[in-house]
Amino acid sequence: MKTGIIGLPQVGKTSLFQILTKAHLSAQANPREAHIGVAKVPDDRLDRLAALYNPKKLTHTSVEYVDVGAIGQDALKETAYIGHLRQVDALAHVIRVFDDPAIPHVGEIDPLRDIKNVEFDLMVSDLGQIEKRLERLEKDLKKMKTPDLEKEFELLKRANAHLGSEKPLREMQMTPEDKKRLRGFMFLSEKPILYVLNIGESSELGKQLEEAETRVELLIKKDGKIQPEPFRPEKG
Ligand SMILES: Nc1nc2c(ncn2[C@@H]2O[C@H](COP(=O)(O)OP(=O)(O)O)[C@@H](O)[C@H]2O)c(=O)[nH]1
Ligand SMILES: [Mg+2]
16 A cells, blocks of 8 residues: 655655654755655554464565655646656645744645645646546547547546536545546545644643644544534634
8 A cells, every 4th residue: 555645845744754664864855856665554463363373474564655745736747746646545644733933834824724725736636637638538539439438538527527616536426437437547636635633742732632623623524534614713
């Protein structure tokens, strides 16, 4: 399994990457260059089984992490950048919640705005890809209609409208056949996403985490979808 660590500049992506993979990166490392590392997933159930059966070989699950550098419309136009992101199975979006005047951030600390902006970037990238493919398909369909091309055209039209209403592809209704048809595109907004709130170091971690959750206004629904709650402005 491969996970891409994404997020705005200076939110803690590389810090998270280093914690997860125990990688030592030099201070001179180019922040635009992707870091790739592997984290072993410890599982004491596997260790107990190994003790019982004494296998010749024991392989723990591992997760590969790619720290791709800050996201943005420009970055998403770079072949290397988007290439790395398309390859991953899931995205971990690191969100800046910690306040530190020494470390600049795009405006105020506003996790919900950042979530929306990054999601928007992913959707714009997918839209660009869909529009290109639709143009091509339209030309091809004029020359020759095949059921496969027609189905792809219909599906991409639907995906296009869905993205147009500012909803990521992971929230689009799709049959297994639709999913298969789209697989080759490796759309970014279709990938499952995990939000990582970077709330910073504190002796009141529990309280801060609760506050962060309220601030981010996220509700994890039973079906696994993360839905932003209606915005409730803070007092003061
Ligand atoms: N105060 C504070 N600083 C942090 C925290 N997490 C990361 N930083 C600092 O923020 C800066 C950017 O972190 P980095 O992991 O390189 O962010 P990236 O640009 O998203 O890869 C570095 O100076 C980190 O030491 C945090 O939780 N609290
Ligand atoms: Mg970084």
